[in-house]
Amino acid sequence: MSATTPRTYVPRNVSVADIERLVGMGHAREGAPADSIAGVTPRLVVEPASTEEVSEVMKLASQAGLKVAARGGGTKLGWGNPPEALDLIVSTARLNRLIEHSAGDLVATVQAGINLDNLQAQLAKAGQMLALDPPGHACTIGGVIATDASGPLRLRYGTVRDLLIGITVVLADGTVAKSGGKVVKNVAGYDLGKLYTGSFGTLGIVVEATFRLHPLPEAVRTVVLNVRTPAQAGEFVGAIGRSSLVPSALELEWAHNAETAALYVGFEGIAPGVEAQAEATMQLAKTYGECHTVEAEEAQDDIWRRLRELPWQHSEGVGLKLTCVPTAVPSLLHALLTGTGSNRCLYLRARAATGVILAVMAAGAPADFAARIEELRRVAGQHGGSLVVLHAPPELKRAVDVWGPVGDALPLMRRVKERFDPNRTLNPGRFVGGI
Amino acid sequence: MDITQLAQAMRAIVGRQGVISEREQLRTYECDGLTGYRVVPALVVLPENAEQVQAVVRLCHEQGVPFVARGSGTGLSGGALPVEEGVLIVLSRMRRILEIDLPNQRVVVEPGVINLWVTQEVAPEGYYFAPDPSSQLVCSIGGNVAENSGGAHCLKYGFTTNHVTGLEVVLPDGEMVHLGGKAPDSPGYDLLGAFVGSEGTLGIVTKITLRILRKPETVRTLLAAFNSTDDAGSAVSAIIAAGIVPAAVEMMDALAIEAAEAAVHPNYPNAPALLIVELDGPAVEVEHQFQLVEQLCNESGSTEIRIAVDDEERVLMWKGRKSAFAAVGRISPDYYVQDGVIPRTALPEVLREIAALGERSGVRVANVFHAGDGNLHPLVLYNGDVEGEAERAEDVAGDILLICLKHGGSITGEHGVGEDKKKYLPRMFTEDDMKTMQLLRCAFDPHGFCNPGKVFPTPRLCGEVPGPARLHPLQQAGLAEVF
């Protein structure tokens, strides 16, 4: 996107002062290049401080026909298609409170703009955690929900959908609507929390969320095994699956041109428990290759902090997310590793027991890139999975459909969007099928 | 089309055996597990495969005939209650287990498959299906999906929604869609997640992909007796505070214990309150934590602790609990099973309020509940032959829900809203909350033919989509210019 100048949209009849009347002086401003999303600069940025203010802002925005995007920590704003249009960014920066932590009930309610690390630090005081480890330390809860971001721990605890028990959202027209509640078990009404999770801000702006929490583990252990081929990695992962071991995370890391790949198996629990599991894992791993156990807490922290981050963070490459059934991970890795030239893989990471692969690929010419994506999509599709282009320069993103095919439910997804946001106020064009 | 013609057309789809139109036979289907509500449907249709379901639904759609899906009919909120002028689509003939994929821990089934069959099918290989409603011997997976059913072991392992990865759904206009699949994170809206628990109002499920789990290495179960539900409640709090996530924690009060004893003789200790605590997982961890649980129960004043030494004893401990609903029939001619949720920490206070309510109104209430997650099942006892008792029981059951809400809870933890609780939904959600939920309904079922009148007290008329119906005009018109 470097070649062209970002275009600024001119919203109808709305000035900074108009918005300031809703949120107070100094909490709305002109957009700047730093606010751009995939090269599109908003004219206005607002930082509301309450659900009511978000609602007032959305009423005004939808009446004026502004196109709106919500912003949390800004760590994953590049995901999805570039926006078709963008007039106003609603930042959740001032919606950053832990509203309630009911430790005895293992439940916490937060505002959407709270920083995840900050939240974890507060929960840790009571020996608890929100069992999510998405990439991006600046990320906010709202952003994690909207992008359905997850990390290695999903193997044990699941993803946002498994932990979110209540949510409040402001719809495009300013309607404030909640679903779920503050108790872990609850089937009253539709579970809209799941609908909003991973909807990339196209249905509403998340303002509040309630999560079920977990106790912080007393002890952790990490077993590292070196493997030579994807098939060997697959065999080991299969053996773990058939055993009665309960790993919290199982990550495979494969750097380009490396002779071997490392498989990291993480355990959480009480000290004697993780020791026993690590020991059993070592016994199993020995027959596959060189292995060792990491006990020092700091060393383990380093490993998992690294594995949680997106591998393309500090790379020139393109970032892909592929999914498949777990047993097909070796086939997909094989397909990725056979890429050459501008399509070669620089780095691979696999949540091997879940069926998620994060790949960093060299960024080639748009036509080559598109052909390669097509090819990889076919392989992923054969194994029930998908490929999403998460991180790429806009000219490559525009060469492909970043989401890929979504199957026969796409018309239904469009109907959902039409009902929730008929005027396409929120994040137009960014989601699947141009939603 | 009149009803005779409709029956004729249905027979052309599902065959003679698959259509019931005789009044007497139709009566078999007039209610689900909540027998207080009864409606005889115009027709019952029993399709044998997804194509037939699709054809049946399409016909209903074309003719403007409302329809209701039914699995095994064990629902406790009137969710499968038929509509008088409508068709009841019964899925009990679709009972095939279509695929077992052990390495990927997935099983694909038809909706009529019984919950327990899944575990039975994969148990020899050391796997199981985690959601275990007490009705698992008879309830269908389709019904579980519709209700997002839970069970005793959901505290640790989650509910049906956490164990369904893919659905094939016939939408209310007869269109078929596939949501999710065997692999994780399908791009697009998580309509699968929104569908599970939608109580049959968004379409008919014709195929389900389930996640199965590896059997834990060790399971340990104990039964602890207490002098009061308060003491039992503080034991639960202590266990949770110690950072233990038990596989299950169940509580029963004196009346529930008495009933279970009379019905299935589990040989429970005679006590004002009982806890069943089960831990599972890797052996070393479980043994260690199990000792801690025992200690915490003692410290909370447990008067007797029994530990199951083998599977047989464990099964007996659970038998009393799992048959508690039916068992109440031994001590009362009629009873109403309530289902409410509270934050676990509010347990002692809520139980006192329920006891006071019972005393005030002269109605006996037995308490059985999933104590770990605060899901109460008060059993409100009455004699339907005594004038006014049924009404009084209903009032008490309703007041219990209001107590749950006052403490920040929910009007249902697993049985659903259905017909029975829709009048309470506005106590929990605002008009805007409910309108927003119905936006989803309108996207799936704009004409409101699918299980009409359930869940929401005032159905929303969907109307046309306001605003431009074009797909993405800006993209078409402005793309080149924008970038």
Ligand SMILES: Cc1cc2nc3c(=O)[nH]c(=O)nc-3n(C[C@H](O)[C@H](O)[C@H](O)COP(=O)(O)OP(=O)(O)OC[C@H]3O[C@@H](n4cnc5c(N)ncnc54)[C@H](O)[C@@H]3O)c2cc1C
């Ligand atoms: C003794 C007893 C104990 C119980 N214990 C528990 C418990 O521990 N936990 C729990 O959660 N529940 C429990 N229940 C309630 C009930 O068993 C569950 O709600 C169960 O999931 C219902 O399944 P079913 O097949 O009987 O569904 P039905 O009663 O036939 O239908 C229930 C709902 O599902 C819809 N439906 C059915 N099939 C489909 C389909 N294929 N597609 C779309 N919608 C469909 C119906 O329209 C209806 O709204 C219990 C019930 C009894 C009688």
